[in-house]
Amino acid sequence: MLKTIRDACQLHPLALDYTMTDAIENLADLIGDEGDGAAFFEKNHITRGMNGLFREGLLRLGGKSD
Template identity: 50%
Template sequence: MLISVKDACILQDNALDIRVADQIEQLDELIRMEGSDDAFFTRTHITHDMCVLVTERLARLAGKSN
């Protein structure tokens, strides 16, 4: 029997209270609150689009993309 996404996921208390823009702007603060980036990313699922975004932005910062 398959369970629904809603039943399979456990949301954090503030998951629906934070605006997406706030989450992006405060990523460094969230990682600092976790104590390390490993702790943050252990419980954070990186989607394909997030991976593309980070990869493209890092390439741009490195001067390898316009």
């Protein structure tokens, strides 16, 4: 029998914390060695939308997109 999502997954301790200061990452903090990119991606799941945003943003920064 397959496990339910509730049985198969564990919530991150901050997932139900309503103080959003620690739960929301600011990508601007990762610029210029101010943050740790690896730590950001350990706490965040890359969705299809985020993947597209990163891809298009990097293409634009590289001058390869309008």
